[in-house]
Amino acid sequence: MKKKVLTVDDSRTIRNMLLVTLTNAGFETVQAEDGIEGLEVLEESNPDVIVTDINMPRLDGFGFIEGVRQNERFRAIPILVLTTESDAEKKNRAREAGATGWIVKPFDPSKLIAAIERVTA
Amino acid sequence: MDMNEIKEIFFQECEEQLAELESGLLRINDGDSDPETVNAVFRAVHSIKGGAGAFGLDELVAFAHVFETTLDCVRSNKLQTSSDLLKVMLKSADVLADLTAASRDGGSIDKSRTSVLVKELEAFAKGTPLPVAAPAAEPAKQEAPAAAAPEPAEDSGFQPVPFSFDDFGDEDDAASPVEAGGGGRSVFTVRFKPRSDLYAKGNEAVLLLRDLAKVGDLQVRCETDTLPPIDQLDPEGAYFSWLIRVETDKDEDAIRHVFEFAEWDCMFEVTPGADEEAFAAQTVLGEDQPMAPVPFDLSMLDDEPAMPVAAAEPAVVVSMPAPAVAEPAANPAEDAPLAPPSLPRAEKAIAAEAEKKDATVAAVPAAPQTIRVDLDRVDRLINLVGELVINQAMLAQSVVENETGGSSAINLGLEELQQLTREIQDSVMAIRAQPVKPVFQRMGRIVREIADMTGKNVRLVTEGENTEVDKTVIDKLAEPLTHMIRNAVDHGLETPEKRLALGKNAEGVLRLTAKHRSGRIVIEIADDGAGINRERVRSKAIENGLIAPDSNLSDEEIDNLIFHPGFSTAEKLSDISGRGVGMDVVKRSIQQLGGRISITSKPGKGSVFTMSLPLTLAVLDGMVVTVANQTLVVPLTAIVETLQPEKKDIHAFGPTQRLIAIRDTFCPLIDVGHILNFRPDLANPIDGVALLVESEGGGQRALMVDAIQGQRQVVIKSLEANYTNVPGIAAATILGDGRVALILDVDAVVTASRGHALSSEMTLSATG
């Protein structure tokens, strides 16, 4: 069965790139534009792994991750943070919120896939 | 979808982000202190950077990065906003827009301007009292924070990684960016003890081990010493640790990289060489159950092919249950410590199964609120609707002509058809309607640039930027608007010193307003500058032979002389509003859109340019008239009133001119049939009808036509498409009888008639 990835990013460009990359790599992909929508789509789509941006309107990546972890159903789901922020502070905050790992934008397709495979069984 | 399409999306998105960026900065400039505004501004730059990186647009990335860094300081309150800072940021937004445009369309940009701004931005970012202000102010700073474990090189900087879907390398490559130096195999000892946090964040020890097995051959031993008795066991605790011998041709970094995500939530240690002693020690699970050595079989974990593991080393102990203990949802009472490793996933699978129905529906992301449609398709639709309107009119006419009109059913049907046609037309037109916002936003930059060049202090205030108008109108609006704004700042506003001396605020205000008025869009550009220097305009006009030295002109007429061809008030030709373009060109381009422009001015208080444009270039409301046996359409918006001239109202004025007395004023008569060359002689005004029209700058004129047929909406058809521009004619249309009727260009006709009066060279053909 195909693994399902939920991507949360406010950039249409990045969403499309993720969609193409993930589809090419054989993943099923569901998408959301910000943290709020991410939490909604999460409930409906039951993904195997989440890839999320940090800087987003309405609810940012930190808030989104916390929201996911508070949900009994998804507290153990792997969450990869997709962000250009590479400084320790941002990573730290993402991790404190419950992120599993991170991918630095601009992402390289093979590294994205490798990271997803690293955190999914 | 391919890369080019995504790139197209990227540039579209950039446009939106740039607009967002500018409007946000302007709001902050106006005192908006909502943190969300700063966040939105930050996100805009951030998004552009992110996308640009993926396409390898290095220059764009580099600049966006510096900009973003400074914005981040503002966002995190490390840097206070000031008007100086905002000036630099607004300029930076302009440069970002330039860089984006250059990336899309090619071409170069002013590098010196960019580098000056980079320095200014960096200075702002660094110049803050807090030492943490600019974590990445220098793009050159690539090394990872000292406290963190080594990171792969691509993880720490902002070098763009050009994105390509052909990039899928093999996984080993991805997992091990650093090759071992010598090429020989080396041995490392890894100690790994997860804390419960590791599991809480969705990491799993077993997956890390699987990944590690991709680096080299493993001997793994699970240490279970700390496992408490069952009754004391915390189901979400982490009790196991691992001792791993890795034999690999890669280096230590490759091993660390595997634990990249986990390093903060575990005790983790890599030491070169094998720790045979540690491996030799026997480990006991529970009280008296020595575990038999079990080969570490990855196929037990998932359906991927088994990785090469240390099957050849029977001494190695692998404890399968270990990760399961730590799995948060494992039930310790029944299963611990021998629960299958991925119980929660199994549960989830069941849950997924149960929700399959919902999931299949929900898998589709929320439907977007808008769709993008090729403009050609919309235009095709608009053309078809135009045909429909004409056909409906023709049908109506033939019903009248054939006197089938006696049947009320036909009449009723026809009326309904007319109603529906009109509604379809309105709806289709609405598809093309767009807010003027993007054009208005572009003006902000024009103002900043010209303010910079002239040393003036200008604040642009925009109102009604959500006013909608047809896209074609919007596209053609930018140029005349730009010119008028340049003119207003350059000629209208005084220098700050002069303003202060006059008791005005040093900062001039330029107000750009859009609103709908009687089926047209009205755009005003108002400045609070000096107003028009009528004395100078007048003497200049006399000098240029535009008016007679003794002519008696109203203030309004003088003001509007600036739209006359060849008129330029600028004493020296500045490179700003100069450029060889005068206000007459602005007027011409607005007229070509079926629009009008005028100016009102109060000395010392400022000037207001007002232009009114049709909401669409596809239809217009017209008065259908007869002139010399031809049917013409006069745009209704140009007509002030219609009147039946009486003999006593007509007065000869010189050899050919005639004036008509309207109430207390005398208004020049223009014989449309004559001026269009439809007849050689002037018609007798009392045999016809006068249309009183208001034209820009020309005051009122009476257009003589033979008869009025009625009013109706007509579909505008270009004459240029198959022919060429015809002097005095704005466009053509097709009437109910299927014949082509010409739409009169009222302003051109008035200009031509005035040309006769003002200068002998100004004939109608010269305007064409």
Add this chain to the structure above:
Amino acid sequence: MRVSDNDMCELIAFTIGDQEFCVEVMAVREIRGWTPATPLPHSPGYVRGVINLRGVVLPVMDMSLRLGMEPTDPSERHVIIVIQIGKQFVGLLVDSVSDILTVPATDIQPPPDVSKEMDRDFVQGIIPIEGRMVCLIQLNALFGSIESEAA
């Protein structure tokens, strides 16, 4: 036919007065009867005006006048040949369409070197057909000159 298609020209021939002319069939979009045109002010005399061709505003040229002959007094029997060049359409008012010709390209002779300017500008060549003479019209010349005269 023994000559290959490549060397053949397909032409539509029409008459103006007692002379015969032709244009390449590829440029002809349709042929329709005369309908009264709406005159355009300040346009050259040979531009009869514009007509409605299914929603397209089509300028119509009086070919007789254009070629330096008498103006046409159009009736219902006259025809308009609708020509397309590039993206533009134009109607040519002629007396009647007389023939569809397929002639070898080699039959087209260069126009004789006469002094009248018309020949140089508008006549691409002349074709002898069974004792008749048919002038091949250079369509680009017709279009180009509208632009420059009216501009």
